[in-house]
Amino acid sequence: MADAVASDLRVAAVGRRGNARSILRRKSTVAFLMALPLIAIILCLVVYPAFYAIHLATLNKSMTKFVGFGNFLFLFKRSTFWMVVEQSVLFAVTAVIFKAVIGFIVAHFVHNIPLKGQRKWRGMLLIPWVIPPAMSTLAWLWLFDPSYSAFNWIFAHLGLPSIPWLGNPYWARFGVILVNVWVGSPFFMIMYLAALKSVPDQLHEAAAIDGANWLQKIWYVNLPMMRNIIQITGLFSLIVTFANFDIVKILTNGGPVDQTHVFATWAFTLGIWGNDLPLGASVSLFMFPILGTAAIFILRNVRKRGNEA
Numbered sequence: 085m086a087d088a089v090a091s092d093l094r095v096a097a098v099g100r101r102g103n104a105r106s107i108l109r110r111k112s113t114v115a116f117l118m119a120l121p122l123i124a125i126i127l128c129l130v131v132y133p134a135f136y137a138i139h140l141a142t143l144n145k146s147m148t149k150f151v152g153f154g155n156f157l158f159l160f161k162r163s164t165f166w167m168v169v170e171q172s173v174l175f176a177v178t179a180v181i182f183k184a185v186i187g188f189i190v191a192h193f194v195h196n197i198p199l200k201g202q203r204k205w206r207g208m209l210l211i212p213w214v215i216p217p218a219m220s221t222l223a224w225l226w227l228f229d230p231s232y233s234a235f236n237w238i239f240a241h242l243g244l245p246s247i248p249w250l251g252n253p254y255w256a257r258f259g260v261i262l263v264n265v266w267v268g269s270p271f272f273m274i275m276y277l278a279a280l281k282s283v284p285d286q287l288h289e290a291a292a293i294d295g296a297n298w299l300q301k302i303w304y305v306n307l308p309m310m311r312n313i314i315q316i317t318g319l320f321s322l323i324v325t326f327a328n329f330d331i332v333k334i335l336t337n338g339g340p341v342d343q344t345h346v347f348a349t350w351a352f353t354l355g356i357w358g359n360d361l362p363l364g365a366s367v368s369l370f371m372f373p374i375l376g377t378a379a380i381f382i383l384r385n386v387r388k389r390g391n392e393a
Contacts, residue, residue, distance in 0.1 A: 140365040147362060155366040164342055164350075165367070172346040173374070175257070176325040179264040180318055186265065187272025188314075192302065194273070195280045206274070213270035221334040224263045228335070253343035256336050260344055263331050268324075272317060279313040280306065319382045326371055347371050 144151050159165040194205050212220060227234045228249035236246040250256050287305045296304065307314075329348035332338065338345035338353060345353070347367055355364020 137365040137369060140362045141369055143362045145360045145362060151362075155363050156370075158363070159366060159370070164345075167342065168345050168347060168350045168367075169370070171257070171344065172326060172371075175261060175264070175328075175346055176322055179261050179268065179325050180321050182261070182265045183268045183272050183321060184314065184318055186269045187276050190269070190273045191276035191280060192306075194277055206277070209273060210270045212266050213268065213274075217267050218330045218334060220267060221263055221331050224259070224266075225335055228259055250336055251340060253340055256340060256344045260332055260335055263335060264325060264328065267331070268321060271321065275313060275317045276310060279310040283309045315382050319379055322378055323375055326375055 140147070141155055142150055142152055144154070190209065194202055194209070197205060226232065230248065230251060233246070233249060235249070239246055247255055249259050283306055287309070288301055291301050291305050326346075327348055328346060329352070332344060332346055332349045333352070336344040338349050342350075347370065351364040351367040353364075354367060355361045358364070
């Protein structure tokens with residue numbers, strides 16, 4: 085009798101496991117079917133253009149002959165290409181650092197505001213990020229205008245000399261970085277603010293009992309708890325900033341004398357204006373090894389910290 089009951093229980097357990105597997109399999113199938121339109125869009129708009137760009141980079145200017153790495157070898161011999169590499173790295177790294185620092189500081193100020201006031205401040209501070217970058221860059225273009233610059237108007241009333249914002253290579257680079265920081269800092273702020281909300285209050289209370297001041301709480305409590313978010317947000321912003329097109333295109337169009345070109349704008353200039361799509365594709369593809377190296381380094385560091393935790 086006992087053996088029969090045990091056998092029935094084993095059969096019931098096996099049946100339940102089989103039902104569970106079938107339910108999970110059915111849910112996975114439904115989830116895949118629901119995600120299929122998004123997968124198709126990604127394949128059409130991301131994967132296919134990426135592979136087509138690789139194909140284009142191996143062709144000659146008339147796209148009739150396979151040249152292999154010929155376009156890349158041609159670029160490596162041009163001083164303008166290395167100037168664009170230098171400017172892209174300088175632009176992306178400098179802008180990301182400033183966005184991260186400003187976002188970190190502003191997030192802490194907003195976090196210390198009472199909850200009712202936080203909504204108003206979050207809404208106002210997110211405006212630069214919500215406005216389309218092309219539209220806001222047009223406003224900055226007016227602020228930097230050589231004849232009607234609002235900044236130079238203020239300098240003139242203060243008795244200071246005017247600045248050739250977009251006519252001087254150094255000031256033009258400064259202007260491009262400034263606009264990118266203004267547009268991107270709210271993204272860092274909102275990400276860091278969300279990370280601050282997840283820091284347990286008990287850690288701050290314990291630090292206060294140990295005699296820590298507000299700066300020590302930020303350094304020894306908030307910063308370690310936010311480190312993964314800081315690195316992932318920095319990586320995402322680095323990718324977006326490296327591929328930035330609209331700010332540079334509208335503000336300086338790569339000038340003066342190609343001194344503010346980044347990968348995206350120079351690839352557009354060579355590919356569309358220069359009627360050399362393979363060479364433009366080669367320039368755009370050169371971002372992959374730089375961003376891939378940065379992604380591997382940052383994600384490996386994040387994974388290592390996750391394993392230690």
